[in-house]
Amino acid sequence: MGDIVQTLAYGSWPSPIDASLAAAHDGHPEYVGFVGDEAWWTEPRPTEGGRRTLVRRRADGSEESVLPAPWNVRSRVIEYGGQPWAGTMREDGPLIVFVNFVDQRLYAYEGGEPRPLTPLSLVGGGLRWVDPQLHLERGEVWCVLEEFTGDGPTDVRRVVAAVPLDGSAEQDRDAVRELTDGRHQFVTGPRVSPDGRRAAWLAWDHPRMPWDGTELMLADVAGDGTLHGARSAAGGTDESIAQVDWAADGSLLYSSDRTGWWNLYRDGRPLCRREEEFGGPLWKIGRRWFAPLADGLIAVVHGRGATALGILDPETGEVVDTAGPWTEFASNLAANGSLVLGIAASPRSAYEVVELDARTCRARVIGDAHDDPVDPTYYPEPQIRTFNGPAGREIHAHIYPPHHPACIAPGDELPPYVVWAHGGPTDRAPLVLDLQIAYFTSRGIGVAEVNYGGSTGHGRAYRNRLREQWGVVDVEDCAAVALALADEGTADRDRLAIRGGSAGGWTAATSLTSTGVYACGTILYPILDLAGWSAEGTHDFESQYLETLVGPYAEVPARYAERSPTEHADRITAPFLLLQGLDDVVCPPAQCERFLARMEGRRVPHAYIAFEGEGHGFRRADTMVRVLESELSLYAQVFGLNPPGIPTLELTK
The missing domain is CATH 3.40.50.1820 (Alpha/Beta hydrolase fold, catalytic domain)
Known part of the structure; x- marks a missing residue:
């Protein structure tokens, strides 16, 4: 019966x-990335004071929460934060840099107790960091620095900065190299071209919000690691560029809404002109709606109303979407070879970490898998x-x-x-x-x-x-x-x-x-x-x-x-x-x-x-x-x- x-x-x-069940499942994974061939991401812990931990997926498929309480991997830059960590795999294990929420310092994690890389400041909201990129050849991590110059909430400046990985800036603000001059009120972290000779980032100023208008900034990278000739290469007061990155061949990729829709461009030419979005609002610094692959293809989060994960062929403009039960992909992608990490959900499943093989267009859940409670x-x-x-x-x-x-x-x-x-x-x-x-x-x-x-x-x-x-x-x-x-x-x-x-x-x-x-x-x-x-x-x-x-x-x-x-x-x-x-x-x-x-x-x-x-x-x-x-x-x-x-x-x- x-x-x-x-x-x-x-x-x-x-x-x-x-209510306890709903609260325990509040929040979702964010900020996926590859550390060597391993997938890493942040995950919420509502029952641990709402902190976010860093999770590692080892080669055998097991998941490990890397940083115990009270470590909280979360930036407060522009208050909404953004990409709070970066990592690489060395012979002796992973090197991770991350922002800790309580003090907003940048830390290095190499398997033991994290060590601070940046100093504290008692002025206003202090020093804050977001959108880090490791440059081991220089022994630095490049990121966005938000520095309070007074006690008011708008007494703040933001620059692209280089932090030494050896810890020499732990107590010394002067050891942090500023790479830009602070003329823009808002910047994103720099992306360096494959040949190491150019850097690209986004910038905008009051009263615009980033979905109103942003500028794509280009600069030359000198041998000593300084930036020269910073110039606006695209965008403006009525054109929003949501993301910029470099393809493997050195061409410049960016998502612009110049047609009324965020579409993808390569060196200024449209790759797939559609009345749908290949970008979105930059509420958090370091959001990624596309990720260039080693073979020249591009992983894209796109859609109208809802979003899908697809592979864009820039030569033909064709997009092949991932098969699967998901109807929503977050603006957070990472790529390694032909593998793509994303975060996906549906009306029947909460957000989970998904890995897509671009060669086969097959996807599978590899982390924080939805489990019906x-x-x-x-x-x-x-x-x-x-x-x-x-x-x-x-x-x-x-x-x-x-x-x-x-x-x-x-x-x-x-x-x-x-x-x-x-x-x-x-x-x-x-x-x-x-x-x-x-x-x-x-x-x-x-x-x-x-x-x-x-x-x-x-x-x-x-x-x-x-x-x-x-x-x-x-x-x-x-x-x-x-x-x-x-x-x-x-x-x-x-x-x-x-x-x-x-x-x-x-x-x-x-x-x-x-x-x-x-x-x-x-x-x-x-x-x-x-x-x-x-x-x-x-x-x-x-x-x-x-x-x-x-x-x-x-x-x-x-x-x-x-x-x-x-x-x-x-x-x-x-x-x-x-x-x-x-x-x-x-x-x-x-x-x-x-x-x-x-x-x-x-x-x-x-x-x-x-x-x-x-x-x-x-x-x-x-x-x-x-x-x-x-x-x-x-x-x-x-x-x-x-x-x-x-x-x-x-x-x-």
Whole structure:
């Protein structure tokens, strides 16, 4: 006999996906690379304070966590970090250089206790490093140095620098060679041509973000290892170059959006002109959407909305994609001979490390393999949807209906739905297995991930919809999807919620002040006061982001107030949950405190939970457990749900 199907109200379905399970599987592998013929990568450890460890895959297929706690392989350059390690295999074993999160020093690991390569600085945020490249012939590691010159978050300079591997700079800042002059506010790590005679990197300046416009810089490498004749070879204020590298034959490869789509170029000529993306937003320094192979072929992560891993023949422009179950590849590739490392996921599997043999186009999982922690019949079954928004514009979304293998709802009941607004906002929500989404859908609560106008993956024109329209287009698009789901009978019009973190927290809060669509909302580490966020010290990377998202403050100061939830707290009537990390330097806690001060006396049910030791984006398992259970309790109280075994969130008025 088959399992008995129960009829239970939405939101009361029993689920094996509890908050602890979802929290333990939060995060995914990143920063793959080859050390000799071995694959290495970083992996999260949510139950170890959210640190990231370095994992090595030996020739026999075994995996080893190389650096024990408390080592944490993660850079803070531009606060979002980037490539934090590099390595090579020597006769006596591996040599790894990596950035340790707590002190941001660069360390060398050679099998024993890591030794520091860079000094500490007590000025501001100190010295930080990212995107290292080993140059053993010079006894150096070349990387990006971010150096604070004062105590303010924008008192910072960035240069390409060379750090000696012998440890002579451990206590001596003057022993670090600066390779560039600091004229650009942002740079990526240099890539040196196969003959060692030229170096290429990316640079950009305020108020541009890297997806607005970057320059591809070229310089000659002298015999003494200095760079000369630095010049702009491509890019500009309205052309975003996302990555640069050298082919084995010495030709220059880069990904540019000059046609409106990030496509690949070789020495300035297009290799595969398509209306899809072969690049993306450079939120982290050292992202790699392509990797040149020894035989001249190029591994590429590409797609429109979703991404695939393929092999591009630069002579014909043809791309042969990898076969396999994956529907999403991260912007993180590494190549060794004909082998390619990537990170891939699907709606049925979390991100895992994949190795592709370019000769056969066959791929296999070699690390952090997805292992179903529960019966996969409890996973959601997502739908890729396109909705019509204001003025008929297309809105891309992923819809995750409530799903349970042994529960259905009464026939006359429509399910509650939560709209998820992704962060960025210049980013997107990938279609991959996320146990936080499954936590809700398996209990009978639908989720709608909206890739609102401004999201990446759909070309520059779609991305530019948000220019000077942040707080308008994103809010309208989320509301349009929510109302469309209600109008078509998919969702209960009276039980709609919105949630988001960071820029998504802004969208959620702004939606509560301006739309009247949602019965409640969850707001995580948000921006709430535009003028305050710019003026009071968010970090340098995003300090002028609003110049394009909202408009030049000097010209439209009223717009900053007009759109800020803090200025319109009196309009909020729906209950909400506000969640904030107290160590957040991107969206500081002061934003939440000012907002809550405006809510005093309003008698709107709400809860505020602040987490010690958490920054921008929560990483600790115990934090994530409390976040998920509190969020579910909010929906239960507002929607009239009865989820079993969930602590009640106390809402204050």
